[in-house]
Amino acid sequence: MKDGSRLSLSMGTTRRQMIAGAAVLAGVALPALGAFAATDDGVSHSADAIHQEPVFKASPSQLYSALTDPKQFDHVVRLSAAMKTMAIGDKPAEISGEVGGPFALFGGYITGRQLELVSNKRIVQAWRTHSWDPGDYSIVRFDFVEQGSGTKIVFDHKGFPLGQAEHLAAGWKGNYWEPLEKHLARS
Numbered sequence: 001m002k003d004g005s006r007l008s009l010s011m012g013t014t015r016r017q018m019i020a021g022a023a024v025l026a027g028v029a030l031p032a033l034g035a036f037a038a039t040d041d042g043v044s045h046s047a048d049a050i051h052q053e054p055v056f057k058a059s060p061s062q063l064y065s066a067l068t069d070p071k072q073f074d075h076v077v078r079l080s081a082a083m084k085t086m087a088i089g090d091k092p093a094e095i096s097g098e099v100g101g102p103f104a105l106f107g108g109y110i111t112g113r114q115l116e117l118v119s120n121k122r123i124v125q126a127w128r129t130h131s132w133d134p135g136d137y138s139i140v141r142f143d144f145v146e147q148g149s150g151t152k153i154v155f156d157h158k159g160f161p162l163g164q165a166e167h168l169a170a171g172w173k174g175n176y177w178e179p180l181e182k183h184l185a186r187s
Contacts (some may be wrong), residue, residue, distance in 0.1 A: 048097045048165035050157040054177040060120040060144035060151045066180055066187075067123060067142065072093045073105065079182045081174035082106050106175070112137065118145060132161060153177075 056063060066072045070093040076092060077083065094104040096114055104111045108131045116124035123142040138160035145152045160168060 001150060046162070047158070048162055050159065050165060050169045050172065052155045052169070052177070053152055055147055055152045056116075056152055056181060056184060057150045062148060062184060062187065063144055063151055063153060063180070064120045064123070065143075066183060068095055068097060068117070072183065075186075076176070076179045076183045077106055079179035080106075080107075081178070082171075115139070127157075129146075134148070136137070138163060 050177065056124055056177045058066075066076060073093040073095060092105075094102065095105075096102055097117065099117055101114050103109065103125070111130070112125050112127040112129065114123070115126055116122060121144055125140045125142045126137040128137045137155075139158055141156045143154040144155055153174075155172070157168060157172070
């Protein structure tokens with residue numbers, strides 16, 4: 001016999017009894033661990049995030065330009081759902097082409113800063129809506145991935161106020177992806 005087997009037999013406890021005992025102890029210990037995890041440790045344990053992967057019949061450079069060129073983006077805005085539901089006015093899009101530069105879209109309802117600009121590959125922005133509390137910013141990331149004769153945008157949006165995910169996810173579809181597809185078809 002192996003030393004561990006002799007030890008358990010000499011103590012009068014079988015391996016099966018030890019496993020059963022460990023399961024009982026785990027059942028007692030887990031609620032205690034759960035109580036610890038629920039304490040106010042200052043760390044958020046829940047967050048909303050958006051991940052979308054729209055595909056367009058366009059090159060990465062066409063998509064990058066449409067999202068960074070103010071004149072093209074104004075055309076996207078005119079084709080968006082926001083034109084039907086918001087009083088955007090005639091204020092044109094302002095989009096800096098420099099890292100750290102500001103942008104203001106949809107009549108200033110969406111504002112932020114360019115955090116990373118890699119031509120035809122990636123755009124990362126600190127992004128917020130006018131309705132959020134002052135100083136609240138989220139992060140949006142657009143990665144352009146060639147896919148056959150088109151391009152997929154691997155899109156992630158995180159860090160926005162809780163409870164906003166459904167509204168924002170619908171907004172990306174109706175105010176970015178659908179009008180962007182129409183804009184590119186007319187280009």
